[in-house]
Amino acid sequence: MAVVPTGADDGSTRARAGADEPEVTVQDILEAIMAAEESNDPDRELAGVAGLPVPESYRGVVVRAEEARMFDGMATRDKDPRKALHVQEVPTPELAPGEALIAVMASAINYNTVWTSIFEPLPTFKFLQRYGRVSELTRRHDLPYHVVGSDAAGVVLRTGPGVTRWAPGDEVVAHCLSVELEDAAGHDDTMLDPQQRIWGFETNFGGLAEMAVVKANQLMPKPRHLSWEEAASPGLVNSTAYRQLVSHHGADMKQGDVVLIWGASGGLGGYATQMALGGGAIPVCVVSSPEKAELCRRMGAELVIDRAAEGFRFWKDEETQDPDEWRRFGERIRELTGGEDPDIVFEHPGRETFGASVYVARRGGTIVTCASTSGFLHQYDNRYLWMHLKRIIGSHFANYHEAWQANRLVSLGKVHPTVSRTHSLEQTGQAAYEVHRNAHQGKVGVRCLAPTDGLGVRDGELRAEHEEAINRFRGH
Ligand SMILES: C/C=C/C(=O)SCCNC(=O)CCNC(=O)[C@H](O)C(C)(C)COP(=O)(O)OP(=O)(O)OC[C@H]1O[C@@H](n2cnc3c(N)ncnc32)[C@H](O)[C@@H]1OP(=O)(O)O
Numbered sequence: 001m002a003v004v005p006t007g008a009d010d011g012s013t014r015a016r017a018g019a020d021e022p023e024v025t026v027q028d029i030l031e032a033i034m035a036a037e038e039s040n041d042p043d044r045e046l047a048g049v050a051g052l053p054v055p056e057s058y059r060g061v062v063v064r065a066e067e068a069r070m071f072d073g074m075a076t077r078d079k080d081p082r083k084a085l086h087v088q089e090v091p092t093p094e095l096a097p098g099e100a101l102i103a104v105m106a107s108a109i110n111y112n113t114v115w116t117s118i119f120e121p122l123p124t125f126k127f128l129q130r131y132g133r134v135s136e137l138t139r140r141h142d143l144p145y146h147v148v149g150s151d152a153a154g155v156v157l158r159t160g161p162g163v164t165r166w167a168p169g170d171e172v173v174a175h176c177l178s179v180e181l182e183d184a185a186g187h188d189d190t191m192l193d194p195q196q197r198i199w200g201f202e203t204n205f206g207g208l209a210e211m212a213v214v215k216a217n218q219l220m221p222k223p224r225h226l227s228w229e230e231a232a233s234p235g236l237v238n239s240t241a242y243r244q245l246v247s248h249h250g251a252d253m254k255q256g257d258v259v260l261i262w263g264a265s266g267g268l269g270g271y272a273t274q275m276a277l278g279g280g281a282i283p284v285c286v287v288s289s290p291e292k293a294e295l296c297r298r299m300g301a302e303l304v305i306d307r308a309a310e311g312f313r314f315w316k317d318e319e320t321q322d323p324d325e326w327r328r329f330g331e332r333i334r335e336l337t338g339g340e341d342p343d344i345v346f347e348h349p350g351r352e353t354f355g356a357s358v359y360v361a362r363r364g365g366t367i368v369t370c371a372s373t374s375g376f377l378h379q380y381d382n383r384y385l386w387m388h389l390k391r392i393i394g395s396h397f398a399n400y401h402e403a404w405q406a407n408r409l410v411s412l413g414k415v416h417p418t419v420s421r422t423h424s425l426e427q428t429g430q431a432a433y434e435v436h437r438n439a440h441q442g443k444v445g446v447r448c449l450a451p452t453d454g455l456g457v458r459d460g461e462l463r464a465e466h467e468e469a470i471n472r473f474r475g476h
């Protein structure tokens with residue numbers, strides 16, 4: 001069926017089944033996708049999926065407004081995502097013009113879901129309320145529950161009015177930039193739009209669910225040689241690393257650059273490392289265990305620092321940094337590079353490392369930051385910044401073009417997924433807990449509708465070429 005106009009004067013259309021249509025469940029959608037999957041035809045039609053009505057409700061991973069103060073007074077480390085993330089049946093929202101409803105086969109854990117689940121630095125309901133004030137249509141997002149998740153791979157079920165490039169049945173991944181683009185400020189770089197939001201973090205109806213609502217300009221083709229959970233995992237971090245490191249909006253990395261990469265086997269770092277290597281740069285990977293160091297070597301990195309084994313402590317106490325440690329760290333980098341300092345420091349740990357990052361960057365070098373996992377009030381010695389003509393660049397996610405380029409690298413088999421393990425939708429809390437405790441490697445996938453790992457591969461030949469690289473992180 002086509003979308004059924006609601007008759008509402010807000011331009012929205014009903015994604016759900018009309019009164020004259022048989023009721024379907026999410027299970028029916030899955031069966032239709034699986035039937036197509038089993039036909040084993042690489043060009044198989046997902047017309048069966050396209051023809052199905054849309055279920056009235058679906059299961060999503062939510063945080064609840066009534067629980068937003070549940071961790072008040074606790075230390076960040078002790079706040080437990082397993083207590084705050086619930087799997088709950090939610091009504092299927094209306095589809096607005098320019099939007100698409102997707103059946104989500106798989107998603108992934110991102111740290112923003114960890115932040116949402118511990119209600120830091122602030123409960124995300126504040127974002128939903130603010131978005132809800134923009135228009136009649138955005139008011140849909142302002143609910144007492146927040147369906148979270150900023151990555152997805154799946155199948156388009158419905159498109160709203162005005163969508164021409166995507167159709168029901170398309171196999172897609174979704175990037176997480178949600179942008180209104182009504183303001184002139186967003187028309188040079190969409191990340192500068194004042195109504196720029198991260199889908200599933202600052203908007204509702206996110207990807208850790210059986211279905212999700214996205215703007216059609218979040219959609220990109222699913223890499224055909226990857227399974228659902230592999231395809232779902234790079235999106236957010238790969239796009240962010242692309243802008244932060246490669247794009248002219250970020251550090252504009254070039255061949256030969258020495259790039260210091262914190263957390264090099266983690267979410268962002270696993271992609272930054274691959275991009276540095278692929279672009280002819282020289283990554284210096286920082287990790288915190290021999291196993292993580294080994295993962296970096298498997299990606300092709302030669303210069304690796306195990307910050308735990310080498311005992312780097314950049315703070316003497318809560319208030320006092322230790323410049324001797326910055327220097328020891330710099331000496332270690334020089335030892336590895338043959339005397340060179342980093343042209344680029346790929347920053348995200350924040351407070352704990354930022355002083356060291358500014359110190360070790362080369363004269364004229366760039367510290368590019370997109371986060372502050374260990375604390376957002378940074379301290380650094382500004383003399384090393386201005387006297388040595390260094391620059392700090394703030395970077396955040398990616399515009400559609402950058403996300404598309406990052407996805408293209410994955411589709412071409414030039415950048416590979418870093419999935420280490422997957423969980424079922426029910427176990428999302430556990431998955432987020434592992435990421436919060438830094439007990440994971442690479443990316444942790446979540447099977448939403450996909451019953452098992454490994455489904456959804458359409459190009460076996462390209463996969464065979466890269467099978468080993470695709471599986472580098474598996475089981476770690
Ligand atoms: C892709 C994945 C990404 C990640 O994982 S990133 C990591 C997770 N994300 C985070 O941790 C970030 C979470 N977000 C935040 O912490 C907050 O979101 C911000 C600090 C970024 C912003 O704070 P806020 O309170 O939401 O908004 P305000 O822009 O500070 O606006 C509040 C009021 O302050 C006014 N204001 C802003 N700038 C100025 C100024 N320069 N001079 C005067 N007033 C200003 C505004 O207008 C508004 O006012 P009015 O409340 O009345 O509407």
Ligand SMILES: NC(=O)C1=CN([C@@H]2O[C@H](COP(=O)(O)OP(=O)(O)OC[C@H]3O[C@@H](n4cnc5c(N)ncnc54)[C@H](OP(=O)(O)O)[C@@H]3O)[C@@H](O)[C@H]2O)C=CC1
Pocket residue numbers: 110111112115236237240262263264265266267268269286287288289292307348349352353370371372373374395396397398435438442
């Ligand atoms: N602005 C944006 O667009 C984006 C921001 N982010 C933010 O970036 C941060 C990292 O995300 P992501 O890479 O996915 O997370 P991960 O947890 O997957 O990886 C981060 C890595 O950083 C390292 N790390 C953590 N704490 C410290 C520390 N105190 N000192 C040094 N290294 C540390 C760890 O590696 P090891 O222990 O091996 O050193 C860890 O594996 C999060 O805060 C997230 O919210 C993420 C994506 C986009």
